[in-house]
Amino acid sequence: GGGSGSREAVERLVRAHPVVVFMKGSPAQPLCGFSNAVVQILRLHGVEDYRAHDVLQDPDLRQGIKNYSNWPTIPQVYLNGEFVGGCDILLQMHQNGDLVEELKKLGIRSALLDAEKDQDKK
Amino acid sequence: GPLARAIRAKLDAALQPTHLQVLDESSRHGGPPGAETHFAVVVVSGRFAGLPPLQRHRLVHAALRAELAGPLHALAIVARTPQQWESDPRVPPRPPCLGGSKHERRGAA
Numbered sequence: 001g002g003g004s005g006s007r008e009a010v011e012r013l014v015r016a017h018p019v020v021v022f023m024k025g026s027p028a029q030p031l032c033g034f035s036n037a038v039v040q041i042l043r044l045h046g047v048e049d050y051r052a053h054d055v056l057q058d059p060d061l062r063q064g065i066k067n068y069s070n071w072p073t074i075p076q077v078y079l080n081g082e083f084v085g086g087c088d089i090l091l092q093m094h095q096n097g098d099l100v101e102e103l104k105k106l107g108i109r110s111a112l113l114d115a116e117k118d119q120d121k122k
Numbered sequence: 123g124p125l126a127r128a129i130r131a132k133l134d135a136a137l138q139p140t141h142l143q144v145l146d147e148s149s150r151h152g153g154p155p156g157a158e159t160h161f162a163v164v165v166v167s168g169r170f171a172g173l174p175p176l177q178r179h180r181l182v183h184a185a186l187r188a189e190l191a192g193p194l195h196a197l198a199i200v201a202r203t204p205q206q207w208e209s210d211p212r213v214p215p216r217p218p219c220l221g222g223s224k225h226e227r228r229g230a231a
Contacts, residue, residue: 033151033216033217034196034198034217036217037217070180071180071183072183072190072191072197073190073196073197083176084176085175085176085179086179087198087217088175088179088198088199088200089175089176089179091214092175093175095214
């Protein structure tokens, strides 16, 4: 099938980059507190290079991404093409250290590791 | 309100929680108090044992499928086993609203 919300189109988007986020608004201007939380968490880890898709700009994508992941809400975070969860889960992963590990598997070194090193020096 | 009651009833039936909080957070997202569009749920259930967070949240979504297809616009979830809740009954602070609902044509998730 065609259209920006089709399974094929969504698949292409989630596989286009190691870190892909479907959100409301943009990383520069999030339009929802939960989407903003995802952006802020990624920023804390020094992840600034990722694909962000504003579902408010594309109703077909907005529905298509929910069908694809069988997940009813936005934001949605994909790591290495795999759906990881929304804002609550990303926050948990950030707090329990899982996000640092998942980023490492993608070859991304979390900025928090360097922050810890700096603290150890003091 | 009626949606809060429906959410509570569905989660009770599906997950037999030992602890359940259903919070209408609509007023924190630009809606009038009691708007029943944005909810947060704290669900403590033995059904979550052995399940990663994604699967726990999917169980909650499955119980609330009808509501999520309808008036329930956003749902924040805390899903813990009874042991986890006992050792940590704190709930993370909610992200502040950025008025996103105002940018949408209709209240749809």
